[in-house]
Amino acid sequence: MTTVVPTSEEDPALAVVRFTADLSWADAGPEVAEGQLNRLYVEAQECMLQNRWVDLASLMLTSADVVFSKASEKDLECVYTVICDLVKKPESLDQVHEMAELITTKVVQQPNDKPALRLKILFNLYNLLENPYSQFFVYIKALNLAVSGKVTEHVVPSFKKMDNFLREWNIGVKDQRDLFLIVANILKDNKSSAKDSFNFLVKYLETFSGEDSLTVNEAKEEAVRAVIEFVKAPDTFQGDLLELPAIALLEKDAKYAPVYKLLKIFLTERLDAYLEFHSSNSTLLTSYGLVHEDCVAKMRLISLVDLGTIESGQIPYSLIKETLQIEENEVESWIVKAITAKLIDCRIDQMNQVVIVSRCIERVFGLNEWQALRSKLATWRGNVANVISTIQANKIAEDGTQAVQGLTIR
Known part of the structure; x- marks a missing residue:
């Protein structure tokens, strides 16, 4: 009833x-x-x-x-x-x-x-x-x-809150993997979001760290895509892509080994290495939509950064001309381009025809870079400790002098 x-x-x-x-x-x-x-x-x-x-x-x-x-x-x-x-x-x-x-x-x-x-x-x-x-x-x-x-377009604004979402959801690696790939795919068709798409694609690849080779192999196509997007991006010059298992796996893959080699050139070598690679792989580059002139331009900036890292802070114009394979009257314009891209901080000494570099980016930040940073921090810590000791010693001496003067007056 x-x-x-x-x-x-x-x-x-x-x-x-x-x-x-x-x-x-x-x-x-x-x-x-x-x-x-x-x-x-x-x-x-x-x-x-x-x-x-x-x-x-x-x-x-x-x-x-x-x-x-x-x-x-x-x-x-x-x-x-x-x-x-x-x-x-x-x-x-x-x-x-x-x-x-x-x-x-x-x-x-x-x-x-x-x-x-x-x-x-x-x-x-x-x-x-x-x-x-x-x-x-x-x-x-x-x-x-x-x-x-x-x-x-209705969901893209929510991606800015992704870090907060992840803390709230507390989801596992597999769910993170699915999420990052969906977001990367949504953003890839929007030119203004290309960098965000690349970052989410890297997050996706990072979820394969610690997985067995069979599982990592599932990300092969996305690993190739990440390499190509990195090479294409005119404003992306650094990254730890070589350390990602999904990308490292490409090195031993018969089909994709050249793609891995290309990435290694853009992260660790100079223009001459790229030009040599291009001479025997031009068809491959074209098949991935890479424009040779754009790659050369990016490699010139990267090579200039590499010179700033290795040449003890001073780079002769002649070396820049030779490394970048440019005319002498183009040297300063490429230096300005590197400064504008925030790749280096430097001073141009036109009289002596040298560039004095005070800072340049690290193209990769692996174990060697961490060790170098640790060494620098240890040196700075020692210098600060010495300064503090000197200040304290001077203060003690000053206090003692004032005490003696006080006794004399009384």
């Missing part, structure tokens, strides 16, 4: 059941429509009385496809706001996640139909959830929906 609880105002969930039932059975005639409405209404009441919230959500979602095709966007948003609000009802996190899955699955079924609205519904659902893993699940589904529905 069913007990109907009378209320002065219809419960929002029951109102949604009535609304969706009316839309679903409107074409079947009044008698059929009324019968179906009564059946669904009574079933919904039973679910509410018995706290069967998952069943209620499933019941309300049954007519969701019809709602999307017949209702206005305003009504749709209201309907799904009520449905999503049901996730606050169960005490069990498992039930909450099950409801989140039900709602999300229904919303993403037809991503090309009102995709922006569907995305808004998912973000509303996300904000109602308290379980971090359920939030992550909905967020991933929202990203996939944005890609399929071609509305990625």
Whole structure:
């Protein structure tokens, strides 16, 4: 026997059941429509009385496809706001996640139909959830929906909060891997986001550290893509890509070994090495969309940085001309380009035809660079300790002199 609880105002969930039932059975005639409405209404009441919230959500979602095709966007948003609000009802996190899955699955079924609205519904659902893993699940589904529905511009702003998201979600390596790759793929088609795309791709590759070679091999294509994106990027000159297992694996791969060699040239060698590589691999470079002139320009800047690192702070114009393979009247313009790109800090001594370098970037920062930094810090620490000792000694001497003068006056 069913007990109907009378209320002065219809419960929002029951109102949604009535609304969706009316839309679903409107074409079947009044008698059929009324019968179906009564059946669904009574079933919904039973679910509410018995706290069967998952069943209620499933019941309300049954007519969701019809709602999307017949209702206005305003009504749709209201309907799904009520449905999503049901996730606050169960005490069990498992039930909450099950409801989140039900709602999300229904919303993403037809991503090309009102995709922006569907995305808004998912973000509303996300904000109602308290379980971090359920939030992550909905967020991933929202990203996939944005890609399929071609509305990625609505999700890109959220990428700026990724560090906060990761702390809140506390997800495992596999989930991080999936997330970083999706984000990198979303950003890669936007030229203004190329650097962010590359950074997320590197984050993706970093998740393979410590994995077995079979697992690392799964990232081979993305590793190649990271190398090519690094070489193409006109404003990216440093990175620890060579230390990533997924990229290191390319060195022994028959097909991709030249790609690894190219990366090594851009991170550790000079222009002459690139030109030699190009002479026997020009077709390969073209196949990856690399422009020889752009690569030469980047390698000239990189070679100039390398000279600043090795030549004890002073670089003769003649050496720059020879290394960069340029005319003498081009030397200063390339120095200015390196300064503008914040690759080096230097002073140009035109009279003596030398460049005096005070700072230049490290192209890679591996074990040797950490050891050099440690040595410098130890030296600075010693110098600071000596200065402190000198100051303290002078203070003691000064205090002693003042004490003697005080005794003399008395």
